[in-house]
Amino acid sequence: MNDLKQHLEKIQTQIRETALSCQRTPESITLLAVSKKQPIARIQACFAAGQLHFGESYLQEALPKINALQAPEFNALQWHFIGVIQSNKTRQIATHFDWVQSVDRLKIAHCLAQARSCQCTPLNICLQVNISGEEQKSGFTPDSVFSAALAVNKMPSLCLRGVMAIAEKTENQSRISEQFRQAQKIYQQLQAHFPQVDTLSLGMSQDYPLAIAAGSTMVRLGSILFS
Numbered sequence: 001m002n003d004l005k006q007h008l009e010k011i012q013t014q015i016r017e018t019a020l021s022c023q024r025t026p027e028s029i030t031l032l033a034v035s036k037k038q039p040i041a042r043i044q045a046c047f048a049a050g051q052l053h054f055g056e057s058y059l060q061e062a063l064p065k066i067n068a069l070q071a072p073e074f075n076a077l078q079w080h081f082i083g084v085i086q087s088n089k090t091r092q093i094a095t096h097f098d099w100v101q102s103v104d105r106l107k108i109a110h111c112l113a114q115a116r117s118c119q120c121t122p123l124n125i126c127l128q129v130n131i132s133g134e135e136q137k138s139g140f141t142p143d144s145v146f147s148a149a150l151a152v153n154k155m156p157s158l159c160l161r162g163v164m165a166i167a168e169k170t171e172n173q174s175r176i177s178e179q180f181r182q183a184q185k186i187y188q189q190l191q192a193h194f195p196q197v198d199t200l201s202l203g204m205s206q207d208y209p210l211a212i213a214a215g216s217t218m219v220r221l222g223s224i225l226f227s
């Protein structure tokens with residue numbers, strides 16, 4: 001488990017160095033540890049090493065982990081849902097998670113808002129944008145994000161925090177950068193209208209340096225963190 005702490009520090013150093021090489025403040029980038037397929041003990045060790053944000057993609061896998069880490073000592077731990085959302089799962093997602101980054105249609109936002117309305121803290125929301133244009137990818141089209149943001153911003157149990165996107169799986173770096181820049185542009189448009197918007201969730205293990213160069217404020221790392 002000591003290895004995990006060292007490895008986490010190494011990844012944090014890489015994020016810092018990438019940020020500095022892009023003339024960015026390292027503190028402006030949050031690491032989301034994508035803990036899908038990781039056992040509870042590993043998440044606990046990662047939290048003990050100072051990691052606060054964890055991302056899960058599958059509700060059934062996440063629930064036992066979330067329920068196991070309910071003691072007051074885990075209060076600072078923030079759970080982010082980053083997977084595909086089926087509408088019949090929205091109630092449990094809204095009540096167990098702190099953030100939902102994969103909101104890809106308004107119907108889902110409405111269901112989450114309704115389910116969250118009984119809780120005192122709003123659910124943090126990122127709108128997922130389909131920046132690669134691939135048909136199999138979920139997300140709002142770039143030209144439909146703004147009107148979705150207006151609607152979400154009116155839901156009192158939700159707090160619109162920003163945008164999440166996944167680049168195409170390709171070796172073509174300039175293509176990835178171009179897609180990230182498109183997400184950045186949308187993020188800046190939202191920021192100009194909604195003062196609470198502060199999150200551009202971009203970058204995974206394979207492409208996070210390009211994401212940081214494009215202004216990402218949250219990198220979602222799984223394989224390089226836990227391998």
Ligand SMILES: *Cc1c(COP(=O)(O)O)cnc(C)c1O
Pocket residue numbers: 034036057082083166203204205206220221222223224
């Ligand atoms: C799994 C996943 C990640 C992490 O991917 P790695 O390549 O393992 O870093 C990030 N974001 C989303 C939406 C994911 O589903």
